[in-house]
Amino acid sequence: xxxxxxxxxxxPLAKLEVGQHLYWxxxxxxxxGQVFMTSWFVIALLVLFSILATRKLDRVxxxxxxxxxxxxxxxxxxxxxxxxxxxxxxxxxxxxxxxxFIFVSNWSGALVPWKxxxxxxxxxxxxxxxxxxxxxxxxxxxxxxxxxxxxKRGLGYFAKYIEPTPILLPINILEDFTKPLSLSFRLFxxxxxxxxxxxxxxxxxxxxxxxxxxxxxxxxSAIQALIFATxxxxxxxxxxxxxxxxxxx
Amino acid sequence: xxxxxxxASVIAAALAVGLAAIGPGIGQGNAAGQAVEGIARQxxxxxxxxxxxxxxxxxxEALTIYGLVVALVLLFANPFx
Numbered sequence: 001x002x003x004x005x006x007x008x009x010x011x012p013l014a015k016l017e018v019g020q021h022l023y024w025x026x027x028x029x030x031x032x033g034q035v036f037m038t039s040w041f042v043i044a045l046l047v048l049f050s051i052l053a054t055r056k057l058d059r060v061x062x063x064x065x066x067x068x069x070x071x072x073x074x075x076x077x078x079x080x081x082x083x084x085x086x087x088x089x090x091x092x093x094x095x096x097x098x099x100x101f102i103f104v105s106n107w108s109g110a111l112v113p114w115k116x117x118x119x120x121x122x123x124x125x126x127x128x129x130x131x132x133x134x135x136x137x138x139x140x141x142x143x144x145x146x147x148x149x150x151x152k153r154g155l156g157y158f159a160k161y162i163e164p165t166p167i168l169l170p171i172n173i174l175e176d177f178t179k180p181l182s183l184s185f186r187l188f189x190x191x192x193x194x195x196x197x198x199x200x201x202x203x204x205x206x207x208x209x210x211x212x213x214x215x216x217x218x219x220x221s222a223i224q225a226l227i228f229a230t231x232x233x234x235x236x237x238x239x240x241x242x243x244x245x246x247x248x249x
Numbered sequence: 250x251x252x253x254x255x256x257a258s259v260i261a262a263a264l265a266v267g268l269a270a271i272g273p274g275i276g277q278g279n280a281a282g283q284a285v286e287g288i289a290r291q292x293x294x295x296x297x298x299x300x301x302x303x304x305x306x307x308x309x310e311a312l313t314i315y316g317l318v319v320a321l322v323l324l325f326a327n328p329f330x
């Protein structure tokens with residue numbers, strides 16, 4: 001509805017474009033090119049860092065290896081807290097991938113000056129700025145917890161739908177839909193809101209004033225990545241242990 | 250675009266964010282107050298309380314963000330225009 005030209009400004013850094021995309025056509029599919037470019041960048045960054053950190057392994061870690069071991073320990077503790085001591089190990093890669101991808105995506109949107117690169121349509125921003133990315137991540141989480149529940153408890157997994165009473169069956173089924181919905185909307189809304197607020201402030205006062213908001217944005221982006229990973233791990237843990245079993249703390 | 254739909258969308262967007270901010274505002278205030286009380290009682294548990302507080306604050310904030318998503322849809326991707 002709002003004309004994007006109305007919000008543009010002589011400065012190249014102060015432009016607001018929501019709902020404008022660089023479309024690539026592959027077969028019958030229309031895909032958002034700018035999201036692909038930035039997510040490839042994020043993936044390349046992660047792979048590069050992993051290779052550099054593991055190329056020369058020392059018994060006493062230093063530098064990059066130290067940082068990566070810290071990240072790994074952080075993710076392992078997160079998974080252990082949510083899934084439980086016994087079952088957490090196979091899920092560390094999944095939870096860790098989610099966390100690292102979302103974290104680096106969010107921060108790349110805030111730290112990399114994407115707006116200097118001009119595209120014919122749309123603009124480069126964090127990949128999580130697009131609802132398709134977050135929905136894909138949330139649906140992956142759904143699949144993961146279904147798989148976790150099935151592989152652990154077999155058909156007994158369906159018993160959770162009629163626990164504690166069969167009257168709650170519709171609500172329990174609804175929960176399977178609201179989980180990915182809330183996961184994806186939370187991430188998408190937070191990142192888009194953050195970038196919009198920064199863009200509006202840059203539009204109004206291009207110097208120094210947006211800085212505190214940018215720092216707040218970095219903080220919330222990190223928290224959102226942590227929340228997404230924590231919730232994914234919590235859902236997986238919940239699917240595996242069942243409602244009747246002991247509560248994890 | 251019909252001017253009535255345009256004005257209705259703008260008002261609806263403002264209401265969506267404004268109303269969605271009330272509940273989480275109260276909730277976050279409560280949670281932060283209780284956390285401060287908890288830290289005052291048990292200063293050694295500060296780290297744990299802070300972690301839990303940040304996580305739950307983010308959950309509450311998500312509710313406002315839902316309102317914001319609705320507002321953004323009304324402003325930039327209005328289905329009725």
